[in-house]
Amino acid sequence: MDADGPARAAAVTRTAAVPHPGTPRPDVPRALATEAVHAGREDLASLGLHAAPIDLSTTYPSYDTRAEAARIDEFATTGARPVGPPVYARLDNPTTARFETALARLEGTESAVAFASGMAALTAVLLVRSAAALRHVVAVRPLYGCSDHLLTAGLLGTEVTWTDPAGIADAIRPDTGLVMVETPANPTLAEIDIAAVAHDCGSIPLLVDNTFATPVLQRPVEHGARLVLHSATKYLGGHGDVLGGVVACDEEFARALRQVRFATGGVLHPMAGYLLLRGLSTLPVRVRAASATAAELARRLADDPRVARVHYPSVGGAMVSFEVHGDPHEVIAGVRLITPAVSLGSVDTLIQHPASISHRIVPEDDRRSAGVSDRLLRMSVGLEDVEDLWRDLTQALSLSFERSRESAAR
Ligand SMILES: *Cc1c(COP(=O)(O)O)cnc(C)c1O
Numbered sequence: 493m494d495a496d497g498p499a500r501a502a503a504v505t506r507t508a509a510v511p512h513p514g515t516p517r518p519d520v521p522r523a524l525a526t527e528a529v530h531a532g533r534e535d536l537a538s539l540g541l542h543a544a545p546i547d548l549s550t551t552y553p554s555y556d557t558r559a560e561a562a563r564i565d566e567f568a569t570t571g572a573r574p575v576g577p578p579v580y581a582r583l584d585n586p587t588t589a590r591f592e593t594a595l596a597r598l599e600g601t602e603s604a605v606a607f608a609s610g611m612a613a614l615t616a617v618l619l620v621r622s623a624a625a626l627r628h629v630v631a632v633r634p635l636y637g638c639s640d641h642l643l644t645a646g647l648l649g650t651e652v653t654w655t656d657p658a659g660i661a662d663a664i665r666p667d668t669g670l671v672m673v674e675t676p677a678n679p680t681l682a683e684i685d686i687a688a689v690a691h692d693c694g695s696i697p698l699l700v701d702n703t704f705a706t707p708v709l710q711r712p713v714e715h716g717a718r719l720v721l722h723s724a725t726k727y728l729g730g731h732g733d734v735l736g737g738v739v740a741c742d743e744e745f746a747r748a749l750r751q752v753r754f755a756t757g758g759v760l761h762p763m764a765g766y767l768l769l770r771g772l773s774t775l776p777v778r779v780r781a782a783s784a785t786a787a788e789l790a791r792r793l794a795d796d797p798r799v800a801r802v803h804y805p806s807v808g809g810a811m812v813s814f815e816v817h818g819d820p821h822e823v824i825a826g827v828r829l830i831t832p833a834v835s836l837g838s839v840d841t842l843i844q845h846p847a848s849i850s851h852r853i854v855p856e857d858d859r860r861s862a863g864v865s866d867r868l869l870r871m872s873v874g875l876e877d878v879e880d881l882w883r884d885l886t887q888a889l890s891l892s893f894e895r896s897r898e899s900a901a902r
Contacts, residue, residue: 517597524598524708529773532594546766547586552577567754571747581762583754588765594772595728596740598707599720603746605753606738606765610703610723611638612758613737617670617699617719618648619756620748626669632657632689633862636678636701636723637851640858643672654858657684661692674701675710676805679846679870680863681813683805690716697745703727703837708779709807719745724768726837727810730778734767736760778839778875782810785881786873790814792882798893800867810874811836813846815867818892819899820845823869826888829880836872841881843871 518534533544554560554577563574567583578584588606596604607613621627629652631643643652655663660671671693675684681704690698699719700712706727712720722728724736737760739749753759760768790804790812803813816823823843824832830841834849844850847866851859860866873881 525776527594527597528776531597531772532590532592532769544587544590544766544769546762548762550581552579554579568751571749571751572743573750582757582759584750585759585762585765587762587769588760591760591765591769591772592738594769595707595722595724595738598711598772598775599702599740600707600711600713601720601740602743604738604740605746605749606724606736606760606768607753608737608758608760608764609735610636610721610725610737611642613721613723613739614639614642615648616749616752616756616758617721617739618642618650619752620745621669621697622649623748623752624669626667627651628653628665628668629670629672630655630660630663630668630696631672632660632674632677632684633858634677634680634682634851634854634864635672635674636703637846637853639672639674639701640851641853644855644858657689657692660689661694664694664696668696670699671696672699672701674704676704676807676809676811678704679813679850679868681803681805681809681811682863683807686710686712686715686717704805704809704811705807706775706779706809708776709783709809713740718742724771725835727775727779728768728771728837729764730771730774730837730839731767732835732838732840734764734771736764736768738768779810781875782873783808785876785878786810786812786871788878789871789873789881789885793885796886796889798889811870811872813868813870815865816869816889816892817867818889818894818896820867820869820892821848822892822895823888826891827884828887829876829884830871830888836870838872839875841872841874841876843869846870 567574574584592604592606627650629650631652633654653663673684697718700717701721702712703723703726720740722738724738790802793799793814794802798817799814800817801815824845830843833842834844846864851864
């Protein structure tokens, strides 16, 4: 189950070669936009279908107990997707598998394993490494608040060393099982050179949380990462109505993840698998459109005297973070079109105050030293018209600026 050195090198060079049953790979390479609408659906026409079927079965009938026993043995020993009916829904689900196939194709990995949420996905990765007695994790702040919390609290028996990217090589110990980074990072949008970090990791698997960039803007495996994590709740789903997580990786690590998923039960519901597959089909269009609007809003915010600092990643994307001179709480209270809410990646624009909400669970000193200022606001730009968004943002900024001036004058 443990898989370092040679396997990691193989993960980088091997092309995706393990098609899921029923969804063969195309024989010609296809562009991302084409894969987004076709991957994981190749068998539909031969089934006489256009939309993917939703299989809600929790169990599967078998009159041949010996054959079923053999399938259970095969899964327990290898973690490979069962050939034939899945036995039980905690083991595998055909609808979710379509989403896994499609996401793997977009990330350029052999496989992907879906989970009930992004946190369930990260949990499974940590448990795979712990099972190999590699409980030490090296990580770079900032990370998503709950990822930071899971590592800091050591809830899964892991131990974390926080470092900056340049300190990764020195932080690695004999029992290090994982290096984890997020780029662009939540919520500061700080970026990390994935190739440089991957080099410093040597044989230790590098996990990149790619939730913010999505495979449309960045494919970490092409730069040497072994594991790509997504909170599928965000851009992959894209409509704020489905919770999910997924790890894209080589088939060897995927097998270990499936075994952990089976044993711990953090499975994605098939209905969520269906919605995520559907979400992927519009992912490139949504990400590019929202990114263009976000870049324009970032440019205008940078020119605005009420704004102290704007964070916008070089890789692009639909997230903009900015620090205000006035009271950030008043900006949140003042928006009318933009929704004041945690989470991100939906078709509509959301704004939140990380120090109060998304990163509340990170200790104050750690939060500040990771660059999460109390004046920072994080905005997830949606698909609305840029002028409507700008009008809403400027009126909320004016309100906040005036209120702070009034309180300063008192
Ligand atoms: C939301 C988020 C997570 C956690 O995902 P859930 O689906 O909420 O469990 C992990 N990483 C990043 C970057 C996120 O934004």
